[in-house]
Amino acid sequence: MSLNNKYLIAIVGPTAIGKTSLSIKLAKHFNTEILSADSRQFFKEMQIGTAAPTHEERSQAKHHFIHNKSIIDDYSVGTFEKEAINTLNTLFKDKNVVIMVGGSGLYVDAVTKGLDYFPDVDKSIRTQLNKDLETLGLESLQLKLKTLDPKSYNTIAIDNPQRVIRALEICIGTKKPYSSFLNKDKNNRNFKTITIGLTADRDIIYNRINKRVDIMIDNGQIEEAKALISKQHLNALNTVGYKELFKYFNNEWNLEFAIEEIKKNSRRFAKRQLTWFKRNKSTFWFDYNTSVTEIIACIKTNMQSH
CATH class of the missing domain: 3.40.50.300 (P-loop containing nucleotide triphosphate hydrolases)
Structure with missing residues (x-):
């Protein structure tokens, strides 16, 4: 076989x-x-x-x-x-x-x-998002994602801070929606x-x-x-x-x-x-x-x- x-x-x-x-x-x-x-x-x-x-x-x-x-x-x-x-x-x-x-x-x-393939982004973006999570809370990051990438906001596990931060760092670092990188090659x-x-x-x-x-x-x-x-x-x-x-x-x-x-x-x-x-x-x-x-x-x- x-x-x-x-x-x-x-x-x-x-x-x-x-x-x-x-x-x-x-x-x-x-x-x-x-x-x-x-x-x-x-x-x-x-x-x-x-x-x-x-x-x-x-x-x-x-x-x-x-x-x-x-x-x-x-x-x-x-x-x-x-x-x-x-x-x-x-x-x-x-x-x-x-x-x-x-x-x-x-x-x-x-x-x-x-x-899915994602480009590398500046590590300082994630550092800042982790700080924002601690000081401002998860809801503020969720709302940010809703603005930058409504498609991801509606499809990812939105109550999982790691997933929200991952999506946001790609949105911010590439200036493109996280969802635009999904299901490509x-x-x-x-x-x-x-x-x-x-x-x-x-x-x-x-x-x-x-x-x-x-x-x-x-x-x-x-x-x-x-x-x-x-x-x-x-x-x-x-x-x-x-x-x-x-x-x-x-x-x-x-x-x-x-x-x-x-x-x-x-x-x-x-x-x-x-x-x-x-x-x-x-x-x-x-x-x-x-x-x-x-x-x-x-x-x-x-x-x-x-």
Whole structure:
């Protein structure tokens, strides 16, 4: 089989929907390995709060990009793209199929489609924007983006300060809208991607998220976060499941409220994930309860039709 007949099976969907379980079943069926495209699961210090595959799950199929970095490492989606493509090229020497699983839409797209190219801009612009974020707040930066690039304002994760600053620094540094650089020349991939999406009714997704948070708390999430409190300023820890507990440790919230906020923010995160993944019209969507046999049949049919 030539490299053009190699297949990456990408498993996507909201948090807590069952992607890990499906990916392991598919890896076993195709006798292959799994790449994680979940940007929170890269960090070895964040095991419980990111619902990373357990040791038992990882013993059932070899995983890549799980707990391979530290929260103190400077790790970007661009670096991940290069490392993931190198890993795939190695795996495809022996395997015809590789599984990728992830809840981070940007990281999934980086592997399947390649990243957009942005010109370098003066670093002082970002420094100033970070200062503006601290002194003026996120809303002022959002309004600035709305003026400079309304298209980006309406499409990016507007409540994520890093994304807003990234878009603004390109707008200011190039004097062109950030959105004008999107979807231009992407890197061609020498493998084919079949994307499988898992979903459920909203109430089911939200119930699964609430239960997962309770399980994380029972499994030691509070202790894990407490051990990281001296590093709470790091960007990797400005994430659901950790930032809320830091507010509890800093006596801003009580524990019950912090846990409810983790659940609420996880539900919001799931909603954003679905919005992102639904943009890919070639994804094959299945109810989370669908049998693996049915999903394998869909994959094999699509391999034959390519």
